[in-house]
Amino acid sequence: MTTVIDYKLGNLFSVAKALELLGEEVLVSGDPNDLRRADRLVLPGVGAFPQGMRNLEGAGLIDVLREEVLVKKKPFLGICLGMQLTAARGFEHEERSGLGWIDGEVRLISAQSANLKVPHIGWNDVSAKEDSRLFRGIRPNSDFYFVHSYALHCAQEADVAAVTHYGEEIVAAVEHENIYAVQFHPEKSQEAGQQLLENFLRHA
């Protein structure tokens, strides 16, 4: 059973639906008990970093998350803002600590040329490392759907599982033990996205 964490940010419906279609029992909830009884956790989200952290704190979810993910080592998948929140620090609007699970910082994408607009919105091809578990069996350089202005910069190259390019190299996915996270929206990335979610369910 997977709990899709409801902390009042993001399109929870599509994430839940995508997982259900893969045959998974899904619960959408912000209740700490529903996180405790899940086998797997998914943290979606679209919005600003400080708001995300505030909502998690307000819902009393930070300690539960630490317990379930860092101690019990349940497979965890962060999507978009959910990925950014795993970082040590975020710089959106204000400097703020994240969950601190991935050594890195969340910073604004720098538009290197006048032709590059921010937010980065649209499909973009992603290249994954050979040993990535999330990207197993997915055609190399498949396109996934991105919609974000901020990106995670990883301090440890080993955490980076996949990258995309938009003026600069952008981390598209991280994998660190039982912690997985993607900047793009697999629930909006049609076949490649479905395959990635299936990989999370089966191989994480």
Add this chain to the structure above:
Amino acid sequence: MIKTKMFGEYRDVGNPRTVAKVYDAQKADELIFLDITATDEKRTLLLDIVRAVAEECFMPLTVGGGIRDLNGARELLQRGADKVAINTAAVERPEFITELSDALGRSTVVASIDFKKNPEGVPEVFTRRGTQPTGLSPVAWAREVEKRGAGEVLLTSIDREGTMTGYDLEMVSAVSDAVGIPVIAHGGVGTIQDLVDGIIRGKASAVSAASIFHFTDQSIFKAHSHMRQAGLPVRR
């Protein structure tokens, strides 16, 4: 690159769930649903459509039409929409753009700007489905919505919409040059070449079309193929 925009009474173009499935199968990049007849009673129509579409399609979905408050926007996002488009409400109360942007994230908010030539022949922004003049120039208003926190601009030429005579490339490029956020061109696509022109000559970040896909035999597959051949980075 390609967003298909559906508007009006859904009966005109078919059951939205079915149409959405077709677009999904054809690999449209994104779908935009605008309920142009939106009033408070019609609010449930949009919610039902979003729910129906989101159940079948795993592609990016933008919805708009009569969104006037944060709760209305939130409801749509909870049903499966990824972005909300606001138009009249943004002009009538620009602070609304910022409210949505702060609460939902900049990239969730699409500012929909409709323009046409006024009686003096000058392009002007109109609200309420082209009936209400605003005195605003499209470029100036686009700059303002960006400043206020919109993540994208959906720029529609009311004069061109449905005519299939091509985008108003002059205005598309003027607005694209004026803002740092993505601009989606809409209104006027008659041929697949128009889509290429929208990106290359119009400098839009994305091109949107409706009539060409609803009423001709052009398909999204063909559109992607032609754009790829023109050297544009469309997905395979």
